[in-house]
Amino acid sequence: MSNHHSPVDDHQVRISDSPEIPPAINDNWQARRELADALRRLNMAMLTADAPTGQLRAVAAVVHTEAARIEANERVYGRKALSNLYTSRQQQNPDLLHEMSPASGWSNAVAPGMHIWREGERVHARVTPDWSHEGPFGHLHGGVIALLFDHVLSIGQRMVGSIGHTGTLTIRYHRPTPINKPLRMVADVKRIEGRKKFMAAELWADNACTASCEGIFIASRNALPPASPEPDKADT
Numbered sequence: 001m002s003n004h005h006s007p008v009d010d011h012q013v014r015i016s017d018s019p020e021i022p023p024a025i026n027d028n029w030q031a032r033r034e035l036a037d038a039l040r041r042l043n044m045a046m047l048t049a050d051a052p053t054g055q056l057r058a059v060a061a062v063v064h065t066e067a068a069r070i071e072a073n074e075r076v077y078g079r080k081a082l083s084n085l086y087t088s089r090q091q092q093n094p095d096l097l098h099e100m101s102p103a104s105g106w107s108n109a110v111a112p113g114m115h116i117w118r119e120g121e122r123v124h125a126r127v128t129p130d131w132s133h134e135g136p137f138g139h140l141h142g143g144v145i146a147l148l149f150d151h152v153l154s155i156g157q158r159m160v161g162s163i164g165h166t167g168t169l170t171i172r173y174h175r176p177t178p179i180n181k182p183l184r185m186v187a188d189v190k191r192i193e194g195r196k197k198f199m200a201a202e203l204w205a206d207n208a209c210t211a212s213c214e215g216i217f218i219a220s221r222n223a224l225p226p227a228s229p230e231p232d233k234a235d236t
């Protein structure tokens with residue numbers, strides 16, 4: 001790692017080259033993943049259990065009390081501030097996006113927990129949305145699908161340089177997408193014109209493509225030129 005102590009920027013976001021979920025950055029982030037899992041479980045229980053009103057209020061009181069314990073610690077708001085804290089402590093600059101993202105963050109309880117990795121010139125992803133992501137009865141919310149597409153395409157940009165802002169997403173919903181089963185995604189870069197990257201992705205459930213997306217991502221004026229022909233794997 002060459003950038004342990006360099007200023008943090010999102011161009012350092014890595015794409016995994018393994019379909020296996022990477023371990024947490026350290027034991028503290030492992031504990032955050034465990035707490036996020038517990039929160040997801042609580043949310044799922046609350047959304048799916050025919051629980052008595054008094055029980056729900058009692059659990060809410062306990063959760064507020066426990067939240068206050070954690071809130072009493074020094075607060076560091078946002079991915080950038082947290083990354084800078086790590087850097088200032090001379091620790092390895094961690095890839096916090098994959099812990100904190102609302103789409104893929106293992107330590108973010110609102111994220112469906114998506115794993116993205118690269119194979120050749122494509123990125124792949126898998127994710128299993130659940131009852132907390134329901135839109136139409138028994139099916140995935142279209143806005144969550146847009147989130148998944150935006151994220152997989154955003155990360156996919158790293159194959160050809162830095163990550164730019166989403167300019168336009170165009171999604172075609174071919175058929176309802178199921179929940180509670182593993183979904184697969186695949187994305188690639190179609191072409192680059194100046195600062196614009198034209199990307200495409202598909203969402204698959206079993207053997208059906210349920211939605212497809214085209215995205216235009218705009219690199220910042222200060223972005224480095226695309227690393228080509230080979231992606232700059234050392235820049236992580």
Ligand SMILES: CCCCCCCCCCCC(=O)SCCNC(=O)CCNC(=O)[C@H](O)C(C)(C)COP(=O)(O)OP(=O)(O)OC[C@H]1O[C@@H](n2cnc3c(N)ncnc32)[C@H](O)[C@@H]1OP(=O)(O)O
Pocket residue numbers: 010013097150151154163164165166167168194195196216218219220221
């Ligand atoms: C980032 C860190 C990640 C951090 C790490 C990753 C985390 C995950 C991030 C997920 C992705 C997001 O959610 S990003 C958040 C959602 N997106 C946003 O909030 C973006 C809001 N919009 C903007 O900030 C701006 O409009 C930009 C940056 C998109 C474009 O502004 P600009 O840079 O001034 O662009 P401008 O000079 O006008 O135009 C440059 C070229 O792009 C074209 N162009 C301009 N806007 C658009 C557009 N919306 N859709 C299509 N094309 C467009 C122009 O026609 C022109 O083409 P030509 O004349 O050259 O041919």
